Amino acid sequence: MFTKMRKRYGAVGPVAILALIVAVAFAGVPAVAQPVANTSANAFQIAKRALKIGQVANKRAAAANKRSVNAIKLARAGGAQGPQGPKGDKGDKGDTGGTGGQGDTGPTGPTGPTGVGTAGDSVVPTALAPGDDPACPIGGSMFEVGEEDPTYACNGTFQGGTLPPDATLTGYWLVDESPKFSVFPATTISFPIPLAEGLPDTAVHFVDPDETVPGACDDGTGDPPSVTNPEADSGNLCVFTVNLTGGDDLTIARLSLDEGTDRTGALLVDTGGILAGGEPHVAGSFAVTG
Numbered sequence: 001m002f003t004k005m006r007k008r009y010g011a012v013g014p015v016a017i018l019a020l021i022v023a024v025a026f027a028g029v030p031a032v033a034q035p036v037a038n039t040s041a042n043a044f045q046i047a048k049r050a051l052k053i054g055q056v057a058n059k060r061a062a063a064a065n066k067r068s069v070n071a072i073k074l075a076r077a078g079g080a081q082g083p084q085g086p087k088g089d090k091g092d093k094g095d096t097g098g099t100g101g102q103g104d105t106g107p108t109g110p111t112g113p114t115g116v117g118t119a120g121d122s123v124v125p126t127a128l129a130p131g132d133d134p135a136c137p138i139g140g141s142m143f144e145v146g147e148e149d150p151t152y153a154c155n156g157t158f159q160g161g162t163l164p165p166d167a168t169l170t171g172y173w174l175v176d177e178s179p180k181f182s183v184f185p186a187t188t189i190s191f192p193i194p195l196a197e198g199l200p201d202t203a204v205h206f207v208d209p210d211e212t213v214p215g216a217c218d219d220g221t222g223d224p225p226s227v228t229n230p231e232a233d234s235g236n237l238c239v240f241t242v243n244l245t246g247g248d249d250l251t252i253a254r255l256s257l258d259e260g261t262d263r264t265g266a267l268l269v270d271t272g273g274i275l276a277g278g279e280p281h282v283a284g285s286f287a288v289t290g
Contacts, residue, residue, distance in 0.1 A: 121146035128152075162263075163193045163290030168219075170230050173239075174283040175250070175270050189239075189286050190265040196290065199237055201259035204252045204266070207240045214238075217287070230287035237261055239268070241284040250282065261288075 126142040133142060133152070140154035163169065175187045205214050209227070217238035218225050225231040227240040239252060249271040254262045257269075270282065 128154075161194070162196045163191065163288075165234050165290050167193075168232060168287055168289040169193060170285065170287045172283070172285050173268055175268055184269050184271055186267055186269040188265055188267055191263070191288060194263040195261070195288070196263070198254065198263050199235065199261040199288075201252075203235055204237045204260060205239065206250060206252075207238055209242065219289075225287075227285050230285040232287040232289040234289045237266070237286065237288040239284060239286045241282055 122145075124144045126144070128136050128139050128142055130137065130139045132139065135142070135152045136154035138155045140152055142150045142152050144150045169191055171189060173187050173189050175185050203216075205217055207213055207217055207225075207227075213225050216233045216236045217231055217240075219231045219233060223229050225238075225240070227242050230238060230240050232238040237252070239250075241250070251259060251269045251271055252261065253259055253267045253269055255267065257267075260266070
């Protein structure tokens with residue numbers, strides 16, 4: 001019974017209900033006296049007003065509850081989207097990140113197709129004797145590759161069989177005591193490629209270690225001339241010496257013993273005579289230029 005009345009009159013219903021019950025109770029008692037009847041009437045009016053007040057309060061509570069529910073729904077759903085705000089300032093550049101670790105080795109790729117090339121032609125050499133081919137008058141070798149023109153490697157020669165101008169021959173020499181020269185120790189220097197003509201005494205030069213090298217014995221290129229790097233200008237013979245035990249009286253002579261050279265070489269004669277002991281007297285190098 002109270003549950004049904006609460007649903008009808010709301011949260012303030014129980015007070016009004018209690019007043020109504022009191023009023024009804026007094027109404028159901030037989031009237032004993034007039035004061036009692038008046039009191040019952042007043043109680044009934046009070047209960048009636050209480051019921052009305054409860055109904056009004058219940059309506060207000062229901063409205064407040066509805067507003068609370070709507071507020072909760074709005075809060076959950078979120079308000080309407082506001083306008084876009086202004087663009088913010090550009091932030092500072094961040095620090096450079098650390099070097100990443102080495103990645104895993106990728107899988108091996110598939111094997112490519114086998115290449116197909118054209119077989120090349122082999123070189124075919126042919127030895128040439130003098131007179132076999134005009135490209136090599138005194139012989140040499142001819143090399144052929146397929147249908148291409150042949151190439152040649154010919155035997156060398158000097159025009160006229162003599163040392164060409166600006167071509168230089170070099171070598172070593174040593175003067176020691178010999179039974180063949182009982183008075184004057186001597187040796188020879190040979191020119192494997194002969195000169196066009198012998199050199200006069202003015203074109204032969206001794207270069208001692210402690211002396212300034214003559215201009216005719218310095219070709220002006222490469223390392224400076226020395227006993228280990230003999231040089232000579234065109235048409236000159238330069239003999240570089242290393243003193244061992246003498247050599248102050250060396251002379252460059254032809255076979256006729258006249259000073260100068262022959263076309264194929266010269267003599268080195270120590271006119272100072274034999275030294276005791278038979279040890280090497282003097283040695284050195286030479287350079288002759290056609």
